[in-house]
Amino acid sequence: MKITRYWPVLLPLALGLTAGLVLNLTQMSNPVLYLRADLGTVLFLAGLAFSTILSLILLVRRQLHQIEETITHEAAQDRRRFINLLDHELKNPLTAIMAGLANLSADQHSPALTSVETQVQRLSRLVADLRKLSDLETRPLELSRVDLAEMLQDLQQLARDRAGADRTIILSLPQAPWPLPEIITDRDLLFLAIHNVIDNAVKFTSPGDTIEIRASEDGRTITLEVADTGPGIPPEEVNQVWGELYRGQNARGIPGSGLGLALVQGILKRLDGRASIRSQTGKGTVISLNIPAGGVVTEQ
Amino acid sequence: MQPPSYKVLLVDDEDAILENLRAFLERSGFQVFTAPNGHQALNAIRQSRPDVVIMDVLMPVLDGREALRQLRAEANWTPVILLTQIGESTERAMALEEGADDYLNKPFNPHELVARIKAVLRRARRDAPPLSAAWQLHAGELTLDRRGKRVHLGGQLLTLTPKAFALLEYLITHPDEIISRERLLDAVWGWEYPTGTRAVDTRIAELRAALGDDAADPDYIETLPGQGYRFLPEVRAAG
Incomplete structure (x- = not known):
């Protein structure tokens, strides 16, 4: 650990202690000193001492923070490596299974076989999501001018097709004094991110619920929100939803890979944006995506 | 059999x-x-x-x-x-x-x-390289230079996004073949997209606009409803 670099700080203390002990324990002369100083000097020395202590504290704190960051970064990298490996190691067996199943289903039809086929499709989807997640890190961004309003209308239609008529899906876009500006971004990635958020809302709501897709801008940031009147997420889980392969309590029995929102967060990071969530159990959930109105800036 | x-x-x-x-x-x-x-x-x-x-x-x-x-x-x-x-x-x-x-x-x-x-x-043409091995492809007025990633139409350089270029490259190397949107997604995007057909349709529209191709009476890219797309003109390889 880097903290060992600061051991020398303790050296004067150790020396003083040793000298004191030696003087006290041996018969050497140990005279009593009466120090005299004016108030100005005392104040100056006290200030110096506090400053030294304070700078030491700050230094140690910064060091600890750096260590913490390194650990988090390494953990994230380890997780990515693991996911890449998983993706890789799943592909070959899945290829063999899909070929084997195609052989079997050419000869016979049975509910058991259909069930296995469904499960294999689920696994393929998981592999596809894992691939997206690892692809996201290295894939070069393809920036172009994007009409957000048009994209959101497409997404609303897609959600309606998927959810059917039993959920109300509202899209609210600013009109006055001006509509949403066009932005420069990676269309496919942003589409995927918003799609995943809406898809999540569709998945976790029931017939009769409402999903609201809304957009606003304040000149610097464009905020896209997907709000639903679903069951909400318990407070202790709400910040874990961005984790890879995370599946909440409410997600039991709902198909999904647990990678949808991890992808959203990964995409928003690449697009210089931010994703956040608010939720209340029994009331519903709002996921907000903030993207710079000027579009992506950090890309090469 | x-x-x-x-x-x-x-x-x-x-x-x-x-x-x-x-x-x-x-x-x-x-x-x-x-x-x-x-x-x-x-x-x-x-x-x-x-x-x-x-x-x-x-x-x-x-x-x-x-x-x-x-x-x-x-x-x-x-x-x-x-x-x-x-x-x-x-x-x-x-x-x-x-x-x-x-x-x-x-x-x-x-x-x-x-x-x-x-x-x-x-x-396949057994004794000749496949279209996909050629650096330059000609189809009608269109010339696609794969090394330089450039497309000319009647001598005019076209400006295409990288994705539209990749899509055109795939279509032109698979002429006269009905290619489903799903296949194009897998081949060009490499992801199984939830957005499905729309991402492809957007890029096809971009390509058509650049090629000045009329979707109702196409010279280059034909839409086959419910099936996908087909690159129409005959393709020659050069270089």
């Missing part, structure tokens, strides 16, 4: 894949033999002259890409379909640059593989 039965060489280092795919391909009417790596595949190609080779990329001894490079260096134009491992666009681009006729991302639906094999066999 379809006489005459085509000879397929299947190359992969995983026995389970070889066995299951062999059974499926035989069932589909092909005559199948196998090899476990690129080195043995090259020997098998020289000896038994298969009609088409299905080859994995990541293999021990000699990987699929290197085997393909050696094969093409011998001016052997046996059609090759590469089974790419990584969803990255670079890997797909490389597959085409090395002279593969087509590629599929693992895992894939075996029916899709059979469709690919049939399409490749239809296109």
Whole structure:
């Protein structure tokens, strides 16, 4: 650990202690000193001492923070490596299974076989999501001018097709004094991110619920929100939803890979944006995506 | 059974894949033999002259890409379909640059593989390089320069986004073939997109606008409702 670099700080203390002990324990002369100083000097020395202590504290704190960051970064990298490996190691067996199943289903039809086929499709989807997640890190961004309003209308239609008529899906876009500006971004990635958020809302709501897709801008940031009147997420889980392969309590029995929102967060990071969530159990959930109105800036 | 039965060489280092795919391909009417790596595949190609080779990329001894490079260096134009491992666009681009006729991302639906094999066999010209091995392609007024990633229409340089270029490149190397949107997504985007058809349609619209092509009466890209797209003009390879 880097903290060992600061051991020398303790050296004067150790020396003083040793000298004191030696003087006290041996018969050497140990005279009593009466120090005299004016108030100005005392104040100056006290200030110096506090400053030294304070700078030491700050230094140690910064060091600890750096260590913490390194650990988090390494953990994230380890997780990515693991996911890449998983993706890789799943592909070959899945290829063999899909070929084997195609052989079997050419000869016979049975509910058991259909069930296995469904499960294999689920696994393929998981592999596809894992691939997206690892692809996201290295894939070069393809920036172009994007009409957000048009994209959101497409997404609303897609959600309606998927959810059917039993959920109300509202899209609210600013009109006055001006509509949403066009932005420069990676269309496919942003589409995927918003799609995943809406898809999540569709998945976790029931017939009769409402999903609201809304957009606003304040000149610097464009905020896209997907709000639903679903069951909400318990407070202790709400910040874990961005984790890879995370599946909440409410997600039991709902198909999904647990990678949808991890992808959203990964995409928003690449697009210089931010994703956040608010939720209340029994009331519903709002996921907000903030993207710079000027579009992506950090890309090469 | 379809006489005459085509000879397929299947190359992969995983026995389970070889066995299951062999059974499926035989069932589909092909005559199948196998090899476990690129080195043995090259020997098998020289000896038994298969009609088409299905080859994995990541293999021990000699990987699929290197085997393909050696094969093409011998001016052997046996059609090759590469089974790419990584969803990255670079890997797909490389597959085409090395002279593969087509590629599929693992895992894939075996029916899709059979469709690919049939399409490749239809296109194949045994003694000439495949379109996908050519650096320059001509179709009507259109010239596509793959090395420089440039497209000219009647001598005018077109400005295309990288994705639209990749899409055009795939279409032009698979002329007169009905290509589903799903296939285009897998081949050009490399992701199984939830947005499905729309991402493709947007780019096709972009291409059509650049080519000045009328969707109702197309010269270049035809829409087949419910099926996909087809690149219409005859394509010639040069360089």
